[in-house]
Amino acid sequence: xxxxxxxxxxxxxxxxxxxxxxxxxxxxxxxxxxxxxxxxxxxxxxxxxxxxxxxxxxxxxxxxxxxxxxxxxxxxxxxxxxxxxxxxxxxxxxxxxxxxxxxxxx
Amino acid sequence: xxxxxxxxxxxxxxxxxxxxxxxxxxxxxxxxxxxxxxxxxxxxxxxxxxxxxxxxxxxxxxxxxxxxxxxxxxxxxxxxxxxxxxxxxxxxxxxxxxxxxxxxxxxxxxxxxxxxxxxxxxxxxxxxxxxxxxxxxxxxxxxxxxxxxxxxxxxxxxxxxxxxxxxxxxxxxxxxxxxxxxxxxxxxxxxxxxxxxxxxxxxxxxxxxxxxxxxxxxxxxxxxxxxxxxxxxxxxxxxxxxxxxxxxxxxxxxxxxxxxxxxxxxxxxxxxxxxxxxxxxxxxxxxxxxxxxxxxxxxxxxxxxxxxxxxxxxxxxxxxxxxxxxxxxxxxxxxxxxxxxxxxxxx
Numbered sequence: 252x253x254x255x256x257x258x259x260x261x262x263x264x265x266x267x268x269x270x271x272x273x274x275x276x277x278x279x280x281x282x283x284x285x286x287x288x289x290x291x292x293x294x295x296x297x298x299x300x301x302x303x304x305x306x307x308x309x310x311x312x313x314x315x316x317x318x319x320x321x322x323x324x325x326x327x328x329x330x331x332x333x334x335x336x337x338x339x340x341x342x343x344x345x346x347x348x349x350x351x352x353x354x355x356x357x
Numbered sequence: 358x359x360x361x362x363x364x365x366x367x368x369x370x371x372x373x374x375x376x377x378x379x380x381x382x383x384x385x386x387x388x389x390x391x392x393x394x395x396x397x398x399x400x401x402x403x404x405x406x407x408x409x410x411x412x413x414x415x416x417x418x419x420x421x422x423x424x425x426x427x428x429x430x431x432x433x434x435x436x437x438x439x440x441x442x443x444x445x446x447x448x449x450x451x452x453x454x455x456x457x458x459x460x461x462x463x464x465x466x467x468x469x470x471x472x473x474x475x476x477x478x479x480x481x482x483x484x485x486x487x488x489x490x491x492x493x494x495x496x497x498x499x500x501x502x503x504x505x506x507x508x509x510x511x512x513x514x515x516x517x518x519x520x521x522x523x524x525x526x527x528x529x530x531x532x533x534x535x536x537x538x539x540x541x542x543x544x545x546x547x548x549x550x551x552x553x554x555x556x557x558x559x560x561x562x563x564x565x566x567x568x569x570x571x572x573x574x575x576x577x578x579x580x581x582x583x584x585x586x587x588x589x590x591x592x593x594x595x596x597x598x599x600x601x602x603x604x605x606x607x608x609x610x611x612x613x614x615x616x617x618x619x620x621x622x623x624x625x626x627x628x629x630x631x632x633x634x635x636x637x638x639x640x641x642x643x644x645x646x647x648x649x650x651x652x653x654x655x656x657x658x659x660x661x662x663x664x665x666x667x668x669x670x671x672x673x674x675x676x677x678x679x680x681x682x683x684x685x686x687x688x689x690x691x692x693x694x695x696x697x698x699x700x701x702x703x704x
Binding site: 288290291294296297298299320321322323324325326327328329330331353354355356357 | 406410411414483489490491492523524525546547548550551552576577595611612614615
């Protein structure tokens, strides 16, 4: 089973099992990882599941879609590695993915 | 702070806080039992999250409706509750809720509407929609003095040095509306693209070209000032370098988020920020105050619209007993009851 590691703003790490096809947001919520709110439940409509993808994973994860890029306008501390975690689906290639949660979602 | 009452209190059986799908369906269930309802919502339109967060997203788990959009569901619910003529108070936030000596409730909204009701139904979903606050140090010191999330009177901003942050419709609209009165106006956004009406974007760009306003690429970094009086907004570029913007006022527009809001101050028993209820009446720890939909919690709770509908039906039975303690409730089906048909206007 692929794994994701979430690193909180304060540095605390959470590594969880992430079934193929599930989103990075869903796995955070299911495992009670703090720092991801996901107010809209994964509709790419609220920007409260914002994460910074670890530099080492930036290429594999890829850039946000145009709609997601638009939603990122409503997030804070947006970086070139910013993604909405509800829009990242787990694949075998992403096994071991590391994402950082921002200081504040909204 | 709620303002002084602007008119005589409104008297009604039930006040429903929240005009989302569950609040709307509560009108129906209360209506079948002859209870009149007023509905209050902070958003300017009914529908709650369905309208604000996912109007176009399909919902697949409404029984008997294989697929419907958030907007579509709200439309159907409004049609369904029309026979009960609910009174809506939109764009208002309930600030205070107190119990009166006779056991009924007294509610006041932020714009001064006062309602007296025998029962209160909290159907506030994830709480009230409020502006997202940027994560800036000492932000609270400046809020209401130099940092504002909405513009009530354009005149208040005359002659000010204004920084508008954001790239959506609100940011663009207020940039255009405040430009004529501002001493200076800078629009700060993280990229040179805007998720706003194309017409507003071209108008904004024209103002920039005429040097009537400035546009800066960057994100909010920090505030400088004293005693809540802003002097500079410091912005950060993508390369992490910072630059100052002289400012008296900052208007951040980063959309809305849900917060529990004043509900937390009403003395109701909360569990993890949700209102604890029983599963017979969906009543809170305060008799006569019910909570249905996403805002409540109980063992086994599922945050589903269909669960909220069920909760509304049971809540209505209990609410009817509070409003009319001596009246026996005869359980009836909408398929066959002539008295229900009359209420629904289908007889």
